[in-house]
Amino acid sequence: MYDNTEPKIYIVGYLAHNVTDKFGRLLLVEGAPMTDNMIQKLKNRRISFRLSEENAGKTVDTLQHLPVNDSNSPFKVPEKIDKKFENFNLESVMNASKYLNILLKEMRNDSFLGNNLKALSQGQSATYSHSINVAILSVAIAEKMQLPQASLQEVSIGALLHDIGKMLLPPDVLREVSRMDDGQEMLYQQHPRIGADLLAADKLPLGIYLTVQQHHEKYSGGGYPYGIKEDTININACIVSVANVFDRVTSGIYQRNSLTPTEAIDRIRSGKGLDYHPLVVDLFVSLFKKVPQVVC
Template sequence: MKTAKIQDLNEGDILARPITDSYGRVLLQKGVKFTNRIIQRLADFQFKYVYVQDELTEDIYPQDLLDDQIRFETIHYIRESFRAFNEQPTNLKRNQYILEKSLKEVQKKVGEINEIIQDNEEILSIMSDLFLYDDYVYMHSLNVTVYSLALANELNYPKHKIEQIGIGALLHDLGKTQVPKSILNKPGKLTDLEFSIIKEHTIYGYDLLKHANLPNEVKYCVVQHHERLNGSGYPYGLVGPNIHPYAQILAVTDVFDAVTTNRVYRPGLLPHEGLEILYSGSGELFLPEYVDLFRRNISIYPNGAEVELSNGAKGIICEQNKHLPDRPKVRILENEEGKLHKSQVYEINLATTLDVMITQCNVSSFNG
């Protein structure tokens, strides 16, 4: 299978992977033939791409670290934790009871996800665009959790600390329950006043968790994940060593997922573009060690993505190279002379063919 931009779909193309909502309900079943009406609906819901069946790439499968069951179960408990404060923000005792109940399940899910990451020998890849989410913040919280757990494992933290980081990541945006949705989802540029309200979510989140039965390290993740090395962050403008190491992990993973995800006010960047943002702030905003480790362990060009190479060839990403995310294996379908016949198709391993590089990637599984 291969990826196809929504605007490049044709009537009669066949869906290779189902599309679901955040409750696990199937919206489009695998095998559905696209019509103009379906294509338009996908565009209306701001999907960037889908996987379609293709004879020359039928043996290529996208990587996805999490299966649907653990994804939807985790999102459910994130939603429950957040809604405790969305629905009755003034009933603190009731909210605290609901939160404590949800937190027990959240902690279990963090442990399960961490085991999956530790058992995973492939490069980290998260599928987002094939799911329709009713609220960006839930999926963002899950993605940041996966990225943060992976980075914490690379830093060789002990298990209990890794899981603290994971819980902090799941809850890092809890304070956004206290920010008006009209501001959170505003399609245009925020006013100075609106941005100042948004920035308060770190304090709100800390206050909501202040009395929760959680390690202080988790609460530091919530209140400090927008702090930056040079003191330009918020809410306190902390500098370098005054920022908790866990929060510095979240600073990297939160920014990456935020900029590579589609929002109502702007399209998401491709993964390599998101990494460029991290590198532009490396040393000033983010710890260089964390940025480097993160880059080496995530899928920049996911399986099934269409790419162009520096030698003029075009093809599909068919396999990843561990710790070399920018140099995967590519199945070449077209060269400078035109499209290749099925018998002429070949593969190139960019990890060993060092004089060739990817110059363009048309779509990406990281844009949610």
């Protein structure tokens, strides 16, 4: 997907099954191409695995042009999108969905991105559904902002993988998101950094890496994991931050008392210039069919 110049890579074989760690967290999916380096890392962690002999022994220019071997892959926006999108301009939502479908097909043919997206969808289906929603909203905002094509692709991939770091969190932390203790909260707040570090294993554009790393930073400071603010936060991360909050607070999966879309947009507007980039908030609000009046 990205044209990175690298030496030829020898594929030892392909995983014959999904690989999980001792906590049951999905690390690699069936069909993932395996190199000597990847095999050694699994052995160092004492993680058992089995390779398929089919197509083994190949030499390729890069891993990223190998197909993802799964006919039932999740590389498609659901035909029936979330009901909350009925509150948005239909043309903007449909255009964003079409763009994502094209991008997801490209990601399917990128071993690194495809494997991570499959691992997220199979290991944490709720997080994956959330990520699709966040990506649709992020693309719609980015198109309103008239970002160049390269930046649009970066914010889209960053949105799809913004929560990839959650795959490496202890399971009990994810089960208790709505009522974490201080220790669990500290661990949870590391998922953007963990996700960015995971993606740093491949030579991806900086905009993708920073989107994942900074999507919980606040415009006026005080966010996590680094507490940076204003223009030091990548604009992609500012876009995903707003999209992420909207979908999270309107989804019963993440909190017991979810908000209506109208209540959610009101909360986001109240955080304009504090938690969220002012321009991003304005563009996000403009996507709604009927914008609620601000109560003074």
